[in-house]
Amino acid sequence: MRDRDYLELLSKKYPTIDDASVEIINLEAISKLPKGTEYFLSDIHGESDGFDYLLGTSSGVIREKIELLFKNTLPEHDRVELQILIVDTKNMINNKASEKEFADWCRITIYRLIRICKLVTSKYTRSKIRKKMPANFAYILDELLQTDSEENKENYYFSIINSIIEVAAADKFILALCQLIRQCSVDRLHIVGDIYDRGPHPDKVMESIMTFNEVDIAWGNHDIHWMGAAKGSLICVANAVRLAIRYNNFDLLEYSYGINLRSLSSFANDVYKDDPCEVFKPNTLDKNIYDEVDKDLAAKMHKAISIIQFKLECQLIKRHPNYGMDDRILLDKIDYDKGTITINSKTYELKDKNFPTIDKNNPFELSEGENTLIQTLAFSFANSPTLQRHINYMYAKGSIYKIFNGNLLYHGCIPTKEDGSFDEVYIDSQYLSGRRYLKQVEDKVRKAFYCEVGSEEQLNALDYCWYLWCGPKSPLFGKNKMTTFERYFIDDKEIHKESYNPYYYHIDKKEYCENILKEFDLDIEMSHIVNGHVPVKTHKGESPIKGGGHLLVIDGGLSKAYHKSTGIGGYTLISNSNMMMIAEHRPFNEVVESGFKLSPRSIIVERFIRRITVGETDIGKELSKRIDDLHELLSAYRSGIVKEKM
Template sequence: MVLDYDKSESLQNDCTVDEFKYLNLLAEKFPTVQSVCTEIINLESILNLPKGTEHFLTDIHGAYETFSHVLRNASGMVRKKIDAVYQYSMDEKTKRQLATLIYYPEEKLEIIAREEEDLESWYSVTIRRLIEVAKVSADKYTRSKIRKAMPDDFAYIIDELLNEHGAKKEQYYNSIIKSIIEVDRANYFIVAISKFIQRLLIDRLHIIGDIFDRGPYADKVMDAIHNHHSVDIQWGNHDIFWMAAATGIRASIAGVIRISARYDNLDTLEDAYGINLLPLATFAMKAYAGDPCEAFIPVNTPPENVGSTRTKLTSKMHKAVMILEMKLAGEIIRRSPEMNMDDRLLLDKIDYAKGTITIDGRELVLTDTNFPTIDPKNPYELTSEEKDLAEKLRFSFLNSERLQRHVKTLFSKGSTFLTYNSNLLYHGCIPLDDNGDFKEVTIHGKKYKGKALCEQFDLISRRAYYNRDRQDKRSRDRDYMWYLWSGADSPLFGKKKMATFERYFLDDKEVQREESNMYYKLRDDQETCKRILEEFGLDPEKSHIVNGHVPVKVAKGESPVKAGGKLFVIDGGMSKPYQKVTGIAGYTLIYDSYSLILAEHAPFESRRNAIQEEVDIVSTRSMIERATDRILVGDTDTGVQIKGQIEDLNRLLEAYRKGTVKVKSAE
């Protein structure tokens, strides 16, 4: 189709050339006056529906079983819907079974099939119950949106059952359920409608960073996020570390392996991502043959396993890759003076003869003095074996298909921050100076602060990753991508240093201390939070900040609600290593059409207990803020987009009626 772009009087009077082009493109999708009117009516009605329910989670750290259960039970919303329908007509035991069936339909059906004497009757009753729970779960959405959420195989049947009304259709309703059972599709239907309910109860999932490290199944968490119907991610420093490793940054690769060894999760690298660690094992066994590497025994190793062959090998690999990381990080720091990280150059501060190190003018005794791969005269130089090892590991990370797929998901669904429905989401902090102002940070010779700083780090990371195969390009971007892991002015980190070397080689609490930056001293100040919200274009009176990164010490009385309700810190320790600090097992912030609710979760026993014993996560729900009027779609960011679409459609409708744009199809 050739459009007429001559400067006719009607075109000049009604719209610009660019608007004319756009309206003609829009007309391809809505080719008649009736189709435009129908869509306007549809969009106007959507604006008056209640907003969907958002769930906010953070600091998952590979705790897949807990994460998966929280998604399956929608942070307690499934049980809430069951209670809404059957509060007085169903006993507690039956409610627990119905809830568990919705959470884990495949596994629970296997158990029920062995235990139920009259399975057909159970199917008939249960399908009816699931339909009722689905109805209350779907009651605030359009039929169009509900249909899109339905599983393809049973979409027509579920639609009919959800919308059956009155006694006249009772026989029809019963015949559908009877047919499902008779053709032996009851199990498949129950699985489908259970997952449909799960999907309806989380309209939008927000992950506020730190999916990786510590726990063993970050890969499974990433699979779940990759397949989720509506999710966004705000990168944490542990996420960017893995993203940098997948970019081929050698210091990050060594660091990722070190943390995996520290928490005895090397299986995740080898089995889940296909990373070949044999070169590291061979190198470590040779370089540290007589070294017990006691400081590098994985944390939480049972005493009976300390002397095992596996633990000894892991400890040697741990130490070998830690020294490699220190050397490779040193290369970045020395060629990047604007990072101001010279205090992290420690290998050249060691007196190798005396077994001491000088830090901040203090001479400290090292707890480990065996450094067979370090040349005291040139401590940051890699040995020939280390050079070979670093390249082999880099090749393996760059060519891990599953890791690259997961990292692409982090880029496509993630960012350093997000503003969404009057909430500002970020993992770590917004760097502030000693006066509490937004701190200026120099990157590539230019200064950035506040929102612009976060955006610049986001851009740098994307450039670094998508130029990962071009070693001659964007090398400075790769350096700054590494910096995001532990740099003092990284919005993903928020401390003045990461005391990695000190924790391994010194027995001194003072030098091991990691001081938080000014943000963490001021985040409980309401005015500071309001200035941050304004910086990111949000109304400081109506908006909130949602933060992760630093575990809330609930056991010591710390509250996740800061600055008079302006900021929520929702790191409650989903990963088990943190639960000794927090005293709980995670938070979910829930934002529905009425209120903001904080769900505090008790530790999750196991998937097995959840299925067999019907043990759910015990969650305590606290109302943080309740809206005066119910929040509608029209009040949200989605509503702003819809209003823009309506405006465009009205413009097209006017153009059709004036003849400025030709109707593309017969009415």
């Protein structure tokens, strides 16, 4: 018999034999339901439009449901319109609202959406569906989904829909219905790193992610420096601002997150007023709507924040010789009179030779103006409510790696030696490898969040967040160095090269991937590794399936910056009760140009011999423990050890 105090506590929730018995019956029934759909994405890089489309269509799953229900009764135009409505509900409603027959459109659309909703919710319990429902329409949605319009409640069913139209709530109700369809098409959302940088709106991506009930995030290196910036790291602030300006993401900084760039623009304009800053002209993959900054000024701002970052990097590396990054201290290798730099005994001419804020006798020191500027920017990061809310969510839902339903998820790599053994990395006065190293890395990241602000322990952890961004043995980076300085200032492409960790050569080997699974105590027959970070060059014949099917790389280049190198518009991984499947997508602009008719190409990773039930999942294991507890409680009631609360 279990501890009596625990059973007494449990009896408060289930005060009678009947209460405990009913819950056992309920949990046993749930265990026999089909496993919910898991949806995996990585390397979103701020592409909010493409991300929302993938979520809204569940990589074509919702389109399949629409075809199943309406292929023989609706023309293709109407079926495509239904798909677009579920993805882009607000815009579709706004476009339809100006039409004369809007009320009739709403009535017909609600009927159709309810049919889709019934189909996608069919494998869930009513209580689970209720949890996913938007609160303002939960009662009405519950009634409509459980009512059969062709039987006894036909008039009741029609009356509800007509009332929705009459009180002018149809638009809001359609929004709620579409949200519920999206929620129930994906039971759990897995993000395998890199929500931030390059694309225009990681903030909107975060807002979309936060609408889901069940989410986990494996942090990527592009996420970690934003996490460090939000918690006070000056170098992470500089890096976040630099990358945002480089990709012309001024709307993100000023409009979405309220980061005041006026001090940066004033400083850059004063210091670099006669400098064209040609090598710092930003990429313009996306246009700003609210904050269109002049390209010449943007280049000056880009250069100003880059120089600050390079100085801070040198200071940080000097503070942490254990990082093994002395080769990244470059500002003291410049001959400021000749405009050259000497690296590894070879001298290169600099593309940009104007350094008005650098004291050649003390090149790592910030000028007074630079110091004031970076402190001002850090203050804006720390006091941005939206950014802080997003980063707090990242800490709450995120981790370096995640094990869920037997699958191992991480963004970058397991640092590995040339011979295929796991590399030992020095961290916190000890050498660790494999799983133990990743656990210690996560512990250090959390110290940046939870330790006393300004304490030595927190500052040390914040510095480590930067190391995870670009350090040679960072499990989130996976390269020997990040040649940002060289790419800006040196023409020779040979010195731009960044060598991948041996991990990326070994993942093609089945035995190596099996060793990773064993390192994390996973079943090599049933488990998979889900990886992001390095885009798969599909157009060159590369496959996302590695290591004899054990490892799946799902970075297919959702970001516009990678479309040329991958040849596609991203991968998503779907694991439902029947199979595990990779969906290969076309670039989002091509999907839009096709009128949303392009469907992803499906690659079957594994087809299960039989349908997987909830009872066979991690949630099922928790349910099993609860059932055992309730059986113990029943025994305690029936033996008189615990009394019923009649």
